Amino acid sequence: MPTDTEVLIIGGGPVGLYLAALLLQDGVSVRVLEQRQTRNLHSRAIGIHPPALEGLQHIDIAASAVQEGVQIREGLAVSGGKTVGTMSFAGVSEAFPFVLALPQFRTEQLLEERVRQLDGAALVRGVRVTRVKDDGGQVTVAAGPAGEERSRESTWTASFVVAADGARSQVRGLLDVPVRQRNYPDHYLMGDFREAGFYGQRAVLFLEPGGIVESFPLPGGVRRWVVRLGRPAGTAAPDELAQQVLRRTGSLPDARTNTMVSAFSVRSTMARRMMAGRVFLLGDAAHEISPIGGQGMNLGWLDARALSPLLQAALAAANPGQVDRQFKEYQASRQRAARLARRQSEINMLLGRPLPRPLLDLRNLGISAAAATPSVNRWVARRFTMQELDRQPAWAPLGLNGRSRLT
Template sequence: MATDVLIIGGGPVGLFLAALLLQDGASVRVLEQRHTRNLHTRAIGIHPPALEALHQVGIAGSAVEDGVQIREGMAVSGGKTVGTMSFGGVSDAFPFVLALPQYRTEELLEERVRQLDGESIVRGVRATEVTDDGGQVTVVGQAGGPERCHEVKFGASLVVAADGARSQVRSLLDIPLDSRSYPDHYLMGDFQDPGLHGERAVLFLEPGGIVESFPLPGGIRRWVVRLGRPAGSAGPVQLAELVRERTGILPDARTSTMLSAFSVRSALTRKMAAGRVVLIGDAAHEISPIGGQGMNLGWLDAQALSPIILASLAGGRKDSTDRQFEEFDACRRQAAIVARRQSEINMMLGRPLPEPLLALRNLGIRAAAASPAVNLWVARRFTMQSLARGRLPSSAYR
């Protein structure tokens, strides 16, 4: 079974790349080992450059219609507002961060891919072998359930691995990974929104550590609490109580629709392009979820990679396409380093501080928020505009 491009991983990054390539006439197969979609909210923040990318495949309008437009963030400490940050100046087309559950984003992308090619997504296949002979890549996989498992084989001119932080393809090719661990642990959950902050994102900067709060569609609000150690078996009641202790707000634990605990690490492959196999998204660079950069960074990887793949498939000169893949590798690895630095700053902002140092930090935030120029600079950094490739007219999402 041969195709132009084989994408391993049918999450948001793999599906987006598939849509880009199918629109331009490439034949694509997407292998996804899950039989059904994960319906947890998971990644929720879509930044303006990523919305511009999603506009390229025709789903940005639907995403905006279904999501919550976060146009302002605010920092609170001790019950008082320390500062506010507007996203109004960060983008003409999308002057906001969009909050949308990952499963809905994946649904929109999958619908678009199936419109372009109804047979392109193959579920229930796990890659077990990847062989690159220099002219074609062969992928062997296991398909079906544990009781009716059988071997399948695919051939492709190029393979793109978008199979997540625990990438099977990266392991099969033995591509080195540089990892960092951090002393930061988080517990997060989604609860009914008490309606106190509208559609704002709120950062509660408290002595015990940060609490983050984001609106979601359907009257839901996400709460994220920084911990000094792994959350263990903590549940919705414990999370709600932690939020109350630090903010004075008590989410209703009975309304919990999602709970997740995670410890932070980052990882970066030493190369994203290996012969005729390319790694993108979390398979190439795992970034702290704090700041919501990982999924967005993967989309920007795909956006940068698509024209290079198309040029290669069109029979461009090998030395030219090889150079383009090398430039892609260097550029996207550098983008991941920048994103990692930003995530490290976000985590430092949320670590516990004694009262005197907390007061000094709050004064600095207040001064920055009071300066329009600094406010805009911070907003652009937070919304990944430093990694943007271009702009769309403001009518793009209407």
Template sequence: MSTDVVIVGAGPVGLYLAAALLQEGITVRVLERRPARDAHSRAIGIHPPALAALDGVNVAYAMVREGVPIRTGMAVSGGKTVGTMRFDTVSEDFPFVLALPQFRTEQLLEDRVRALDSGALLRGVQATAVTDDGGRPSVSVQSQPGATQGSRNFTASLVVAADGARSHFRDVLGVPVQRRTYPDHYLMGDFADPGIHGDMAVLFLEPGGIVESFPLPGGVRRWVVRLTRPAETAGAGDLAELVQQRTGIRPDPGTNSMLSAFSVRSTLVRRMVVGRTILIGDAAHEISPIGGQGMNLGWLDAQALVPLIREAVAGRPMDHGFRKFDESRRRAAILARRQSEINMMLGRPLPPALLGLRIAGVGAAVATPALNRWVARRFTMQQRRWFPGYSRFSYRK
């Protein structure tokens, strides 16, 4: 079976890349081992540069209609407001961070892919090997148990692996990685929103560690609590109790719709381009989800990759272009990792005296307009090092 590009992984990054390439007239096959989409809500934050990229495949308007635009973030400690940060000045096109559950993001992207080519996405298939002799690489595929088809091969001009942080395809390629682990553990869950903070994101800087709170569509609010050790068997009631202890607000455990515990690590590949195969998204650079950069970083990988794929499929030599892509996107991943490390550091518990100094520093930073704007732009991935540039349309209330 022959196509222009094989994409391994039908998460948000693989689906975005597929839609962008199909719009260019490039044929793709997206191989996804999961027979159905995971309804568990993980990533929720979509930053302005990523929204602009998503507008390029005509899904941004639908996402904005369904999501919650967060235009203000607030820091609180001991029941008092430390300061606020505005996101409505960081972008002309998308003056907010959009909160939308990942499963809805994936659904809208999948709908777009299927509208462009109803046969592009293949579920229930595992990419098991790749053969690359410098010409057209061949991907070996094994159908999951119960499928009508067994093993088969796909040949393509290029292969793109976007199969997540535990990328099987990265292991198949034997790409070396750099890993870090951190002393940070989190418990998060979604509950009915008590309506206290409206559409604001709130960071509670407390002695026991940070508590983060974000609005979601449908009158739901996500709570994330930093822990000193893994949560293990903690339940919704445990999370509600922790939130109440640190913030004075108690989410109703009976309204819990998602609960997840995670520990933090980072993984950066030593190279993103291996012959005619390219790694993007979490397959290339897993970073802490604190700060919500990972999914967005993957979309910006894919956005930068589209013009290179277009030229390569047309038969033009692109070795130099792919080398530059590899260098620039790994630099962006290192920047994202540094930002996530700063985010985690700010959330760690401290003795009262040191916590007071941290709170004073945060208050001074957000009270200085120029510094407030700089931090807001950095948090929303607006610096030029993140992305190759964008400008599509303006969306304002």
């Protein structure tokens, strides 16, 4: 049956659910269409940076996330069994002086619980969007049961549509939004294993001649290991990953305790525009960047936090021309943030590539000197925790209690 709503969000992942919660708690009618019937229970994205935690605080789930997650307050750089440098996150935020490690499925559960608390009917699972039509005054979306005939499609109408449907966005394709894509010579194998007890709640980067190995704590006594490879992994197997970690670091994860293993190659995809009339692209649908550094999910949340007050203002705007200008400023601002995030991920990958021992030793000396300089250490920590990507334009209020309005 036809369904009307003010904002229709396509994609019920972490970014779509976060935007839904922001809008719902300010009185906007929202529906979220999600193709998946059930949630992916792999850990996937695990890092929540301080600006994103501040965003989660706006929808009252930050405290629950912090209670369940692991607070990473320090990172170590290690090479040849020796500590090259340390980086503290103590000065990056007064409220959240850490990076929080929490599996994505649990983050999504917290978000979904908040959305359902605000509107029990807001999330609609098992539907796939097939058509999007913007007539200038409203957007009509056709969607039906995933994998079934179009004869069972329903029609949804909304004042605005937001596509948060991932890097291979169906909506982006339906709108023919062009993208710029880069492929990188970086390939990784990662997996989660029972913690052996060596590093506690610290993140560790092993800078070795064969390439970087990254290690992060997770709740429940689990640790993630990520190994940089010279070519795509043929298969993703726990034993192979454990042996790669052993050869480079001397630590041997117990393959019998593995709960997730996956291989991936890195690319970036930037949509040439984040708006098409009354349809907006959000998160990975607008900008896919390297997972190295854990910025993608957080960047999508920052996009949503900036977009929410503009959507609310547009729904009540007496001057559509003014709102159009603000939307264009929003697009320019968030595209700049995406480019900065992509550049940071490229630096992260560059630091992790193989080097012969003399050049590696020279690079390690530079890292050690930087880590020993308090001002540089603080600057690097702020860059790593995405502080530079959270600069909100003057028109984007951070207080989201009650419907925001442009003045």
